[in-house]
Amino acid sequence: MSADPTRPSRARRLRERVADRIDAAQLARPRLALGSLALLCAMILGGSLLPVPYVIERPGPAIDVLGRYQDEEILVIDGAPTHPTDGALMMTTVSVDGGPGYRVTPVEVVASWFDRTKMVLPRELVFPEGQTREQTALTNSVAMSTSQQGAVAVALDQLGIDHREVVMIAGVQPDAAAEGTLEGGDVIVSVGGRTAADVTGYQELIRAAPAGEPVALRVRRDGQELDLEVPTETVDGTTRMGVVLSAGYEFPMDIEIAVGDIGGPSAGMIFSLSVYDELTPGALTGGHRIAGTGTIAADGTVGPIGGVRQKMVGAADSEAEFFLAPSANCDEVRGHEPEDLAVVAVSDFDEALTATETIATTGSIDGLPTCEDMSTE
Known part of the structure; x- marks a missing residue:
C-alpha cells in the first residue's frame, strides 16, 4: 500500500512547526528591542529631569x-x-540656580561642570536645610x-x-505678627518705655513682654518718632514680633x-x-x-x-x-x-x-x- 502524496509526513510537519516558531521569534525580537529602547530612553529622560541637591553659580x-x-x-x-x-x-x-523653591537637573549640573564660568556646589553649602524661598529673600535683604x-x-x-550707632529693624519676616506695623529701616527708640544699649538688650526686652499681647514701641522713621502698638506671638514658648534686629547707624x-x-x-x-x-x-x-x-x-x-x-x-x-x-x-x-x-x-x-x-x-x-x-x- 502506497503513502498518500498529499499528506505531509511527520518530519515535514515538525520542520514546518520549527520554522514557524523561528519566524515568530524573529518577528518578536525587533518589537522587544524597540520596546526596551523606548523604556530606556524614557528612564534616561525622566532621570535627566529629576531635581538634584546641587546649586549652580554663574556670572x-x-x-x-x-x-x-x-x-x-x-x-x-x-x-x-x-x-x-x-x-x-x-x-x-x-546668579544662583537651584536655591530654595528652585531645582536643577542632572543635565544642567553635568553641563556646568564643563563650563569654566560656572561653579557646581552641594546645596547645603549655600542654603541651610529647610530654608524657604521667603526666608532666603529675607536673609539676603x-x-x-x-x-x-x-x-x-x-x-x-x-x-x-560724625554719625551714631543705633539698633534698627533690618527686616520683617513674611506673615509675622509685626508685618504691616514695623518696617525695615525703623530705628528703635524704646520698647515698653525702656531703652537698651544694643541688639541683645532690645531682644531681651521683647522676650520679656507677655506673649500674644501688643508691645509699645517707639521708633524713628524718616526723621519722625512714632509710637506703635506692635502685635506679638508665641514661637517655641518665646514672645516674638517676627523682626530681625541689627546694629545700624544714623547719619547727618x-x-x-x-x-x-x-x-x-x-x-x-x-x-x-x-x-x-x-x-x-x-x-x-x-x-x-x-x-x-x-x-x-x-x-x-x-x-x-x-x-x-x-x-x-x-x-x-x-x-x-x-x-x-x-x-x-x-x-x-x-x-x-x-x-x-x-x-x-x-x-x-x-x-x-x-x-x-x-x-x-x-x-x-x-x-x-x-x-x-x-x-x-
Missing part, C-alpha cells in the same frame, strides 16, 4: 553704583554737598541693608564725618542705595568707595571702569565672599578694566583672572582707596598688590 550682572539700575538712580545723597564724578564703580553679582549701613559708616569715618545726611531685589553683603567695599567718591571733589576712578567685591567691617576690613570667579567673569563681560578682590579670596582668584581684567588684592578700605586712586592717576596696577604677590608670602 551675574556688574552694576555701576554711580549710575542707574532698573531706571532708578542707585546712590542718592541728600543733606550734604556732592560732586560730579566719572567712570564706574561696579558691584558684581552671582537683611544682609544687603546692614552692608549698606556699614559701608556708609566706613566712608564717613574716612572723611571724619540721608543716603539711599537702591539695587532692586539684589541681596547679600558682598558689595560693601564698592558701596563705601562710591559714597566716598560722591562726597569728595573729582572722579575717584579717573574715568576708569573699576569693579570689585568684598564685605566691609566696621573697622574697614574687606572680607572674603563666594563666587569670586563668576564675579570676575561678570565684570569682564561688563567691560570693566580693573577688579578689586579681597586678599582672603586670592586662592580662588589666582590663575582664573579673565583676559584684559587687571586684578588688585585688597584687605581693607584704605588699600581699596589707594588702589582706586592709583588706577585713576596711572591707568595701571603697577606697584599695587596682586594675588600673585600674595602667593609668595
Whole structure:
C-alpha cells in the first residue's frame, strides 16, 4: 500500500512547526528591542529631569553704583554737598540656580561642570536645610541693608564725618505678627518705655513682654518718632514680633542705595568707595571702569565672599578694566583672572582707596598688590 502524496509526513510537519516558531521569534525580537529602547530612553529622560541637591553659580550682572539700575538712580545723597564724578564703580553679582523653591537637573549640573564660568556646589553649602524661598529673600535683604549701613559708616569715618550707632529693624519676616506695623529701616527708640544699649538688650526686652499681647514701641522713621502698638506671638514658648534686629547707624545726611531685589553683603567695599567718591571733589576712578567685591567691617576690613570667579567673569563681560578682590579670596582668584581684567588684592578700605586712586592717576596696577604677590608670602 502506497503513502498518500498529499499528506505531509511527520518530519515535514515538525520542520514546518520549527520554522514557524523561528519566524515568530524573529518577528518578536525587533518589537522587544524597540520596546526596551523606548523604556530606556524614557528612564534616561525622566532621570535627566529629576531635581538634584546641587546649586549652580554663574556670572551675574556688574552694576555701576554711580549710575542707574532698573531706571532708578542707585546712590542718592541728600543733606550734604556732592560732586560730579566719572567712570564706574561696579558691584558684581552671582546668579544662583537651584536655591530654595528652585531645582536643577542632572543635565544642567553635568553641563556646568564643563563650563569654566560656572561653579557646581552641594546645596547645603549655600542654603541651610529647610530654608524657604521667603526666608532666603529675607536673609539676603537683611544682609544687603546692614552692608549698606556699614559701608556708609566706613566712608564717613574716612572723611571724619560724625554719625551714631543705633539698633534698627533690618527686616520683617513674611506673615509675622509685626508685618504691616514695623518696617525695615525703623530705628528703635524704646520698647515698653525702656531703652537698651544694643541688639541683645532690645531682644531681651521683647522676650520679656507677655506673649500674644501688643508691645509699645517707639521708633524713628524718616526723621519722625512714632509710637506703635506692635502685635506679638508665641514661637517655641518665646514672645516674638517676627523682626530681625541689627546694629545700624544714623547719619547727618540721608543716603539711599537702591539695587532692586539684589541681596547679600558682598558689595560693601564698592558701596563705601562710591559714597566716598560722591562726597569728595573729582572722579575717584579717573574715568576708569573699576569693579570689585568684598564685605566691609566696621573697622574697614574687606572680607572674603563666594563666587569670586563668576564675579570676575561678570565684570569682564561688563567691560570693566580693573577688579578689586579681597586678599582672603586670592586662592580662588589666582590663575582664573579673565583676559584684559587687571586684578588688585585688597584687605581693607584704605588699600581699596589707594588702589582706586592709583588706577585713576596711572591707568595701571603697577606697584599695587596682586594675588600673585600674595602667593609668595
